[in-house]
Amino acid sequence: MEEPLLLGLPEEILEIIFTFAVHSQLYTTRNSKTRYQSARALSLTCWRIHSIALPLLYEDPAVEGVGGGGRLMGFCRDMKTYQFCRTIRENPARGLHCKYFALFLPPSNDPNFPLAVATLTHLPNLKSLLLKGQFRSQNIWQLIDLIVRKSSRLEEVDLEARPYPMLLGHIYNHLGLPSGRKLTLHGLKFRGMIIPHEEIGWRYDSDAEPEQGLAGPPAVRPSITTGYKELVLRHYRSSPSDLQDFLLWFTALEKFTFAKLADDRIGMWNLRTFLPALQPHRKTLKHILVTPRQSSDQFSGLVDRVHLNVSGFTALEHLQIPMGSIACTPKTAVAELLAPNMKTLVLDLGCQVQCKHFWGAFSKDHIQWLLKVAKLANKERPSFRRFELYFDPDPSDLDPSFFNSNTKSPWDLMDDARRITEAYGIELVYNEPSLARHNFNKCLARELNMSQVGKQ
Known part of the structure; x- marks a missing residue:
């Protein structure tokens, strides 16, 4: 043995x-x-x-x-x-x-x-490799090259660069796995590439399908593409146009996750800026997730109340975006926010104007919006079946002065919304951090008690 x-x-x-x-x-x-x-x-x-x-x-x-x-x-x-x-x-x-x-x-x-x-x-x-550290030395990338050559079955690569960013030229040169399935990059930066574009095989593709509604030069694609189906970007450190160039390296993305921007890049972004980068993959993308997980004063660029028009994304089934970015009417939401084959829409309530307003991130206005969307989707988007609400505020941000004795907890409001949407065949679920809900109820009880004492 x-x-x-x-x-x-x-x-x-x-x-x-x-x-x-x-x-x-x-x-x-x-x-x-x-x-x-x-x-x-x-x-x-x-x-x-x-x-x-x-x-x-x-x-x-x-x-x-x-x-x-x-x-x-x-x-x-x-x-x-x-x-x-x-x-x-x-x-x-x-x-x-x-x-x-x-x-x-x-x-x-x-x-x-x-x-x-x-x-x-x-x-x-x-099959899966995670490397964390500094990616500044050519020796590090030679090591990665060795891994790629020796591991013919490698499918998932996760690189976390700290404290210095990794550069795009290295990614192109060393991570073009033919069998690659998932690529996760923490701290990707485009500027300062040591390898110029002409040396990594970039060219103009005159036969590329024109992107409707997009101005600018013809689509530019790397001559050597990669087969990764999923891309995860965390702590991204470049511009929207750089992201557009990078995503042309992928032949047929099915899942795209964008989580957290570097602080010096926030002002460049809103949800609409993702569209040019994602358009080349509109026939294959099944999942799009934009998950800032930041307080809004650090992530205001993604909460400037514009929405992401994904009506042309024929394969899209799952979309996750900040709730605060939705400024469209229910009719526009069904036409543009719900792709033809959409099954699930995840709304992240974690991006609001001020920290204390996290607790008021879901209101009766949101209930009415969800009701109208569910009603229209039931008729026009038969594939759509589920709302998900992500709500996880910090209990320490709870400001008693923000509430009164008649204030309902966000979860009670979500329960009200669930009963309404289910009447139209649309499920609504939400996460429920018990500590946060407990603190909310304690605060509300204290406010009610103080109000009664003041009247005596």
Whole structure:
């Protein structure tokens, strides 16, 4: 019988690894004595390693926002790292079943860096790769190139650049996976590319289908495209026109997620600015998600009350946008906001004018709007079946002066809306953070009590 992988590791490595099984995957992370003992017990049943999260970091790691001086990055030192990598390198059969790998990158001049390269050459069946760190060195991108060449089954790539952004030229040169399914980029920046456009194969495509309603030069497409079906952009650090150029690299996107802008780019954006970038994929996009998750004073560009016209997106089934961006009438919403085959519309209530107004983000006016949309959609959009409301305000932002004794909680109003839309065959669901609702009810009760005391 094959020896469990963990039992084959040196004692020093077991002391810094905690393992647990989730859906047949094996994850490894940082040191804990109790976790170490659990890992030893679990290893008796784990004959193959399916997933590795390896914290390869340098002697003075960046400290992230974890309380008490805790380190999210940087708890593995040279000798222990070497022993772990040596185990994988000397027993390559144990890496054949590894499908998920997460690596916290050291600087390229760190002695751990060659060890990371040596380890990755023995993981030929990787399906998912997460790299977090600095992507400024060419050596880092040579490592990524090596992974791509060695892992013919690689489908998902997640790169998180901190504290410096990654540059677009590197993405084009090293991440054009023919079998790629999902690409996630944290901190992408376009300016400062070291590779000019003509060197990455850009050209004018005179045969490209003209985009209706879009002014400007002919569509420009990279001559070498990529087959990723899903793109996730977080902490994006460039302009709408740069995004338009970038999305031409993808042949047929099915899912697009845009989450959080860099602070210095906010003023350039509103929902309408996404349209030119998404238009080339209007026949294939099934999911569009714009999820700022920011207070509005930091994300005002996406809440300037314009809507996204997706009437030409024939494959679109799921759309998520900020509720505050909807300024259209119900009739216009059904015609332009609900694509012909739309099934679900998710409205994010987290973007309002002031923090305290989060609690008033859903009102009776919204109920009337949803009622009219549901009524029209029932006739004109038979595929549409579901509203989802995302509402998760911070309890600390609750301002008692904003409410009176007759104020209904947002969730009570949402319940009212659900009963109305269901009459037209449209389901309405919402998240319910119990702590926030509890705080709201406490605040309301206190206001009512103070009002009664004042009358006595």
